[in-house]
Amino acid sequence: MNMQIKKINDDLVQYHFEIQSDEFENFIQKAFDKIKNQISIKGFRKGNVNRNVFERFYGAQVLYKDAFETLLQEKLTYILMNPQEDYPLIGEPKLIDFQLDKINKNKNFTFALEFEMKPKVVLCSYKNIPISSQNVTITDLEVQKQIDLLLENKAIFKPKLSDDILSKGDIAILDFRGSCNNQYFEGGQATNYHLEIGSNKFIDGFETGMIGMKKDETRNISLVFPEQYPQKELAGQLVVFEVNLKDIKIKEVPVLTDDLVNDMHLPNIKTINDLKTHISNELVKQKTKKQKEKQIQEILDFLIINTSSLKVPSNLVNKEAIMLQKQLEEELQTQNMNLMQYCQMLKLNMDEWKQKNNEQAKFNVHTSLVLDEIAVQEKITVSEKEINDECQQFSNNYKISIEKMKQNKYFLQNIQQTLLNAKVLDFLLKNSLEKKEK
Numbered sequence: 001m002n003m004q005i006k007k008i009n010d011d012l013v014q015y016h017f018e019i020q021s022d023e024f025e026n027f028i029q030k031a032f033d034k035i036k037n038q039i040s041i042k043g044f045r046k047g048n049v050n051r052n053v054f055e056r057f058y059g060a061q062v063l064y065k066d067a068f069e070t071l072l073q074e075k076l077t078y079i080l081m082n083p084q085e086d087y088p089l090i091g092e093p094k095l096i097d098f099q100l101d102k103i104n105k106n107k108n109f110t111f112a113l114e115f116e117m118k119p120k121v122v123l124c125s126y127k128n129i130p131i132s133s134q135n136v137t138i139t140d141l142e143v144q145k146q147i148d149l150l151l152e153n154k155a156i157f158k159p160k161l162s163d164d165i166l167s168k169g170d171i172a173i174l175d176f177r178g179s180c181n182n183q184y185f186e187g188g189q190a191t192n193y194h195l196e197i198g199s200n201k202f203i204d205g206f207e208t209g210m211i212g213m214k215k216d217e218t219r220n221i222s223l224v225f226p227e228q229y230p231q232k233e234l235a236g237q238l239v240v241f242e243v244n245l246k247d248i249k250i251k252e253v254p255v256l257t258d259d260l261v262n263d264m265h266l267p268n269i270k271t272i273n274d275l276k277t278h279i280s281n282e283l284v285k286q287k288t289k290k291q292k293e294k295q296i297q298e299i300l301d302f303l304i305i306n307t308s309s310l311k312v313p314s315n316l317v318n319k320e321a322i323m324l325q326k327q328l329e330e331e332l333q334t335q336n337m338n339l340m341q342y343c344q345m346l347k348l349n350m351d352e353w354k355q356k357n358n359e360q361a362k363f364n365v366h367t368s369l370v371l372d373e374i375a376v377q378e379k380i381t382v383s384e385k386e387i388n389d390e391c392q393q394f395s396n397n398y399k400i401s402i403e404k405m406k407q408n409k410y411f412l413q414n415i416q417q418t419l420l421n422a423k424v425l426d427f428l429l430k431n432s433l434e435k436k437e438k
Helices: 021-038 051-058 060-081 140-153 206-210 258-263 272-305 314-334 339-346 350-378 384-398 402-407 409-430
Strands: 003-007 012-019 089-096 109-117 130-133 156-159 171-180 183-196 218-224 238-252 433-436
Touching: 012 021, 012 060, 012 089, 021 051, 021 060, 060 089, 060 109, 089 314, 130 272, 140 272, 183 238, 183 339, 206 218, 206 238, 258 272, 272 350, 272 409, 314 339, 314 350, 339 350, 350 409, 384 402, 384 409, 402 409
Parallel strands: 130 433
Antiparallel strands: 003 012, 012 109, 089 109, 156 238, 171 183, 171 238, 218 238
16 A cells, blocks of 8 residues: 655644555445446446446546445554554544545546644543542432422423412413514414413513413513523513413312322332332432442542643544534424523523533543543453444444445444543443542
8 A cells, every 4th residue: 555654743633645546446346336227328338337437428537436435444544443552543534635636547646634642641640530529318308399399290281260360389381472663573472372371481570570370361571681692682681571361270189099190100110108118219210320420420530630741633623612502402492492491491601601612622621632542551452242232222323234334334333432531430330539528
């Protein structure tokens, strides 16, 4: 293979390739073979057109893109499968010194792949990192709160018969539309919205402004939005909501009995005592998990503070930030929310959220680099079986074939990185210094 490695600086390295015309010819043929069964040219049966005829009609150039992509993947796989100790690569490469429209199948051509290199990590002392610890206990009050939530979910809503005046605790079914400076604004309207008066789900003053309304009444409620409201154009502004109260209902919460518990059809739970025991056990699991997450965060914070001189590659931070945003948007979509609504819920504007997202991305990349180096020092590795098991689990959850996953080298790298990070964190937890909290 005609390949040269050039170190550009401490951060970048380039892999330069010269491709012989006969080598590229093999990839052109592969590109043609992939599509030949779909080719239809007048005078020839579908799938029976040879390459010479195809190129006379369409030109050889139409095959170059697919041919080069296959060639590129082959070279990239070679680089990743044959790592150079002096050039620890990280992230996806950038294709440079190449123009597809300049290729001639009868001539040699060149291109290069530019990679970022892992920065040198100078580790701090990572054993006996102090972490907080508490005995996990569950109170009767905590169990009762969970029972109350279960009962709330089984509540039924009935028409309010005592009167037709909206009071605190009632469920209002309403249409509303908000305007600012006589202009309706995005996200400021809804129909048949169910709102429990007194739940404080809406902006201050909205729910109290509805108290006393009668069924079928329309009322304008004027409010001043907070100065820190996420939508900058509304922050500190006078907003008028036109509210139409369509119906008033009351919530009827059932009484907990053994019969009700039995009707929940929960596995091996038949009585109130069974339910309380189950809830208590689940709360123990939740608190134990939460404590472990807190301890891991303390370990990561310690490592970040004590490796603050590490130069974190900005390109990796940008890619991580994009990935975090994409993951969040996909999750929000399942909840019928968008990023703007999410920011409003957090009382952040978009710029503030992006700053926090970038900070999290930098934190993630920094910790990953440090954990990688600890793995090297402690000879912590991930086996092929562990990767295969994780791929199988991913395949079961998301209905993606394992073969397709394994074709994506970066996907496998991400799987391996996730498993490696988890192993290193388990190692650090086992070698940490617990400090009991009162």
